[in-house]
Amino acid sequence: MSFEELLPTDHVSEPTRAALSQRLAETTEPYEPQLLAPETFRLLEAVAARLFPQPDRPQPIPLAPAVDKRLAKGGSDGWRYDAMPPDREAYRLGLGGIGQIAQALFQTDFEALGPAQQDEVLKSLAGGNPPGEAWQELPANRFFEEMLAELTETYYAHPWAQDEIGYTGYADLPRWERIGLNEKDPREQ
Amino acid sequence: MPDEEVAEEGLLTPTEPAVQDPLLRELLAENAAPADTPQEQPQPIASPSEEVDCVVIGLGAGGAPLLARLAQAGLQVVALEAGPWHNPEKEFATDEMAQNFLFWNDERLSAGQDPLAMGKNNSGTGVGGSTLHYTAYTPRPLPDDLHLKRDFGVGEDWPLTYDDLAPYFEEVEQFLGVSGPTPYPWGPARSKGYALPPLPLNSAAQLMVHGAEKIGINTSPAANAALSGPYYQEGVGWRQACTNRGFCQAGCSNGAKASMDVTYIPLAVRYGADIRPNSYVTEIEKNERGEVSAVVYTQNGQPHRLPCRHLFICAGSVETPRLLLLNGLALNSGQVGRNLMAHTGVQVWGTFPEEVRPNKGIPGGLISQDTHRPKDADFAGGYLLQSIGVMPVTFAGQVARGRKLWGQPLRDYMRQFNHIAGINILGDCLPHASNYLELSDELDGKQVRKPRLHFTAQENEQRMNKHASAIMRRIWEAAGATDVWDFMRYAHVIGTARMGLSGDDAVVDRDGRAFDVPNLYISDNSTFPSALSVNPALTIMALSLRTADKFLERQRRRDK
Numbered sequence: 001m002s003f004e005e006l007l008p009t010d011h012v013s014e015p016t017r018a019a020l021s022q023r024l025a026e027t028t029e030p031y032e033p034q035l036l037a038p039e040t041f042r043l044l045e046a047v048a049a050r051l052f053p054q055p056d057r058p059q060p061i062p063l064a065p066a067v068d069k070r071l072a073k074g075g076s077d078g079w080r081y082d083a084m085p086p087d088r089e090a091y092r093l094g095l096g097g098i099g100q101i102a103q104a105l106f107q108t109d110f111e112a113l114g115p116a117q118q119d120e121v122l123k124s125l126a127g128g129n130p131p132g133e134a135w136q137e138l139p140a141n142r143f144f145e146e147m148l149a150e151l152t153e154t155y156y157a158h159p160w161a162q163d164e165i166g167y168t169g170y171a172d173l174p175r176w177e178r179i180g181l182n183e184k185d186p187r188e189q
Numbered sequence: 190m191p192d193e194e195v196a197e198e199g200l201l202t203p204t205e206p207a208v209q210d211p212l213l214r215e216l217l218a219e220n221a222a223p224a225d226t227p228q229e230q231p232q233p234i235a236s237p238s239e240e241v242d243c244v245v246i247g248l249g250a251g252g253a254p255l256l257a258r259l260a261q262a263g264l265q266v267v268a269l270e271a272g273p274w275h276n277p278e279k280e281f282a283t284d285e286m287a288q289n290f291l292f293w294n295d296e297r298l299s300a301g302q303d304p305l306a307m308g309k310n311n312s313g314t315g316v317g318g319s320t321l322h323y324t325a326y327t328p329r330p331l332p333d334d335l336h337l338k339r340d341f342g343v344g345e346d347w348p349l350t351y352d353d354l355a356p357y358f359e360e361v362e363q364f365l366g367v368s369g370p371t372p373y374p375w376g377p378a379r380s381k382g383y384a385l386p387p388l389p390l391n392s393a394a395q396l397m398v399h400g401a402e403k404i405g406i407n408t409s410p411a412a413n414a415a416l417s418g419p420y421y422q423e424g425v426g427w428r429q430a431c432t433n434r435g436f437c438q439a440g441c442s443n444g445a446k447a448s449m450d451v452t453y454i455p456l457a458v459r460y461g462a463d464i465r466p467n468s469y470v471t472e473i474e475k476n477e478r479g480e481v482s483a484v485v486y487t488q489n490g491q492p493h494r495l496p497c498r499h500l501f502i503c504a505g506s507v508e509t510p511r512l513l514l515l516n517g518l519a520l521n522s523g524q525v526g527r528n529l530m531a532h533t534g535v536q537v538w539g540t541f542p543e544e545v546r547p548n549k550g551i552p553g554g555l556i557s558q559d560t561h562r563p564k565d566a567d568f569a570g571g572y573l574l575q576s577i578g579v580m581p582v583t584f585a586g587q588v589a590r591g592r593k594l595w596g597q598p599l600r601d602y603m604r605q606f607n608h609i610a611g612i613n614i615l616g617d618c619l620p621h622a623s624n625y626l627e628l629s630d631e632l633d634g635k636q637v638r639k640p641r642l643h644f645t646a647q648e649n650e651q652r653m654n655k656h657a658s659a660i661m662r663r664i665w666e667a668a669g670a671t672d673v674w675d676f677m678r679y680a681h682v683i684g685t686a687r688m689g690l691s692g693d694d695a696v697v698d699r700d701g702r703a704f705d706v707p708n709l710y711i712s713d714n715s716t717f718p719s720a721l722s723v724n725p726a727l728t729i730m731a732l733s734l735r736t737a738d739k740f741l742e743r744q745r746r747r748d749k
Contacts, residue, residue: 013442014282019287051595074634078292078308082300082641086631119596126593145590152589156582156603157286165606167581169548170283175432179391179550181543188546 001168001187003159011171011187020159020170027158031065034072035088036095041068043095046111050118051148052155066154067091067147081142093134094143095136100132101125240496241265241463244484245503246512249318250729251713252363253449253457253504258737260460267495268457269468269486272314275321275450281442285582288439291315291322295633298509301624302645305531307678309438309583312507316466319505324437325414325446326424326553326615326724327367328573329358331376331561334721337617341569343649344619345528345718348690351377357731362412363536364477365447365730366428367421377560385417388431391550393610396541400668402555406660411556411575414447414726424455432584435578436550451634455732468493469635473500473516480624480708481518499708499740503733506715507626511640513696514628515568519686519703519711524696526626528687530720531679533572533616535654536587537661537686538609539670545610552578560614560660561722568652571722574661581606591676612664614657615680618720621647626685644679655687681725686715700743701736712736 007010007020033041044064054060069075071088076092084090101121102110110121124130128141155161162170178185242264245252252268259266268340282288293312295409299305313319332351337344355377361367363384371382376539390398394410401408415431422428431445444451458464465488472485472495483496502509510526514517555576562571588594594602623645628638646654656677665673689695692704697716703709712733714725721728 010546013283015282015283015287015442019282019284023286052600053596076294076296076308076634077289078294078296078312079299079306081304082298122595145593148589148593149586149593152599153286153582154588156585157284162581164600165581165603167548167606169435169580172283172432172434172436175548176434179389179433179546180324181545183392184544184546187205 001171001189003163004185006168006171007159009171011173013173016170023157024159026065027062028059031062033068035069036068036091040092043099043110044068044091046118047095047098047122048151050122051151053115057160058178061148061155061158063151063154067150069121081139083114083139084142084146090138090143090146093138094147097130097134097138097140097143098125100134100152101130137170138187193551207596237640238321240498241267243499243501244269244495244497245266245501246714247271247318247460247502247508248316248454248464248503249313249503249505249713250320250323250449250726251505251733252318252501253320253453254730254733255501255503255712255737256462257453257457258458258741259732260457260462262741265461266338266457267463267465267497269465269470269484270316270318272298272316272466272468274316274464275644277440277442277444277450281440283434283436283439283442285439288322291440292509296636296696298629298631298639299644300641301643303655303677303679305642305644305682307507307642310680311682312505316454316464317448320448320451320726321440322438323448323726324552324724325726326575327362327365327369327412327414327727328556328558328723329376330580330721330723330728331558333562334617334723335720336647337570337719340547342495344571344617345689347718348688354728354731354735355379357637357734358727358732361727361730364462365414366416366422367412367414367447369416370410373412374407374409375561383412385420387411388413388415388417388551388554389433390554391433391578392543392545393434393547393576393578393612394550394554396545396610396668396670397555397574397612398586400664401574403667404663406557406559406574406664408555408557413551413552413553415441415551415726416447422452424459425451427541431551433550435550435552436487436580437552438583439580447597470512471637473512473518475518475706477707481706495738499710501710501712501736503541503712505713506682506685507640507642509711509713509715510626511628511685515637519696519705519709521705522692522694522696524687524694526685528620528684528718529624529626529642529644530618530620530683531716532618532681532683532720533650533653533657534613534678534680535658535661536577536611536613536676536678537658537673538611538667538676539668539673540605540608541610541668541670542608543669544607546607547578547584547609547611548580550578554578560657563656566656568649568656569619570617570649570653572614572657572659573722574664575615577611577613579609579611584609587676592674610670612661613678614661614725615722616653617722618656618679618683619647619649620684620719642682646679681720683714683717683720683725686711688716689718689719700739701732710736710740
């Protein structure tokens with residue numbers, strides 16, 4: 001069964017339904033950046049669109065708002081690479097650095113590039129030794145890893161992404177009976 | 190919690206807690222149990238003049254068992270827990286992201302060549318501490334885990350033997366209702382089997398059975414502190430059996446998993462312990478003799494000062510040394526913050542033709558300790574093997590960090606989620622001069638200096654990981670896996686306030702008592718002299734009970 005079918009059923013607990021419903025509601029709400037400058041936020045959206053291309057969805061799962069919201073709140077996942085500056089500074093520096101890579105490779109802004117060229121920029125970043133003065137200060141591989149992990153966790157926490165991979169673990173009531181190889185409870189069909 | 194009517198089908202006879210210590214049995218007889226106390230009653234705010242017998246800081250696996258013990262002995266005990274007191278049934282969502290409040294999310298700095306992931310990997314907060322999200326693995330250490338130095342000439346020996354701890358292992362296992370195989374295939378014979386039969390094997394466990402069998406490695410259903418059947422718990426009533434949610438690492442919502450909030454804490458409350466959630470310790474005061482005299486903390490924004498006769502710091506191996514360093518306590522040995530260790534925990538993932546659905550069932554259903562002392566090892570110590578289940582957000586994050594996949598390849602790989610299964614190790618780690626915790630100059634959200642953890646895996650850890658990766662790959666390939674990859678990982682921070690025989694090179698003695706400060710005790714994995722080749726929770730709880738018993742013994746002697 002899909003998320004839409006399972007959500008209203010007794011297989012989903014109240015606190016689970018509350019968390020998932022809220023996440024779903026936020027998907028379609030317009031979002032105004034709270035911390036990042038509008039142009040920096042647009043750049044983050046453009047980067048997220050290449051790290052998670054979603055041509056299959058009329059409305060993509062929004063990823064940049066979660067980052068901006070967290071940074072605005074000063075939220076943390078409990079640790080930081082010592083080699084990295086604090087998160088707000090890392091994102092500002094790192095996104096600026098992505099702009100510098102685009103300029104160095106293609107002499108234009110990241111957002112103005114086509115998908116293939118944008119991917120070239122991100123490959124250069126992921127490779128760990130990109131051009132641009134931002135990367136003298138910020139370790140490129142760590143920034144890429146941290147940003148990718150945050151966007152990835154945001155993506156797969158979304159019910160649509162969980163449907164995409166066939167995950168129904170949120171519908172865990174009253175219990176899972178069939179947990180062995182090639183075994184499924186009826187609601188997993 | 191279910192009341193007794195729900196589960197009175199004669200499945201199990203309600204058991205009295207099996208108290209090992211004769212002194213405590215005596216004390217218990219003197220202090221008859223009071224009537225049941227509801228779990229969630231408002232707690233009184235300390236009046237400025239009160240002086241209590243004992244303050245316990247931190248309510249995880251190190252603090253909760255001794256809190257119950259001290260309360261049972263009739264002492265006036267107050268527990269200060271930085272995090273809130275949750276109602277799992279009402280508050281715990283089956284959703285990883287919604288459960289992030291279970292982790293210690295004030296930022297820590299991770300340095301070194303192998304920076305330790307903290308947060309959800311390695312920390313906890315709330316009444317129950319990290320046990321709120323532990324996977325409930327409860328293997329016992331094997332006897333030679335405690336004397337690595339004697340056997341290999343490296344690391345450190347414990348000032349305790351397996352026989353000192355065995356009665357406490359048994360008591361904890363029986364009290365928590367550990368589900369596991371009887372007899373257990375590795376280690377010395379035991380006087381008592383596990384409280385309950387093992388939990389059912391999920392897909393990953395079944396795959397590991399097949400793969401390991403093909404290459405001649407013995408496996409067994411694991412010991413897990415989650416109930417395979419209803420179990421009676423003093424202070425709680427009947428706890429329900431595990432429903433195979435597989436969500437241990439994001440909080441158990443039905444009380445089947447033996448986190449401290451459904452086991453030792455209700456027991457402590459029943460005997461009058463005063464639990465103060467949301468209480469963050471800011472200062473530990475000393476008198477002119479250098480003894481602890483009071484603890485200063487903030488609760489819900491309000492400052493409080495609580496004078497005490499004895500202090501038990503049980504805040505885990507990051508917050509415990511941080512409190513000691515911030516307050517200049519027990520620093521004479523120079524060992525506070527040093528000897529930081531982390532278990533080798535390399536994971537191997539593979540894709541299988543069968544449907545796995547790795548989110549169901551207890552995540553660590555199967556174990557092997559055949560690799561405890563491998564014959565072909567080029568390293569000291571050893572490790573155990575465990576099958577692992579996983580939740581999608583955690584797994585996806587690891588794929589991003591470990592495989593560096595992004596874009597369409599990441600989405601394509603993740604579409605195989607229901608065919609993914611993993612296997613991992615938990616192995617020993619040696620202390621090393623370059624691995625330590627210090628206070629940085631950066632302030633966290635509470636305006637306290639952030640801890641900085643330095644960790645670099647040394648040659649021994651690297652060799653162990655390599656050995657383990659090769660074996661796990663063979664097992665997974667024998668089980669039919671394709672697209673096999675390693676995720677390098679280190680779990681559990683251990684050893685930043687080590688115990689030892691002398692105050693020259695250790696912070697606390699074998700009873701957990703600080704050499705420098707006679708009324709200060711430490712009970713958590715910071716006191717471990719070596720990392721052990723097993724998950725630490727059971728040993729932390731056993732040491733916690735032992736520390737309480739030794740403390741009570743000392744108080745009794747003083748009275749006479």
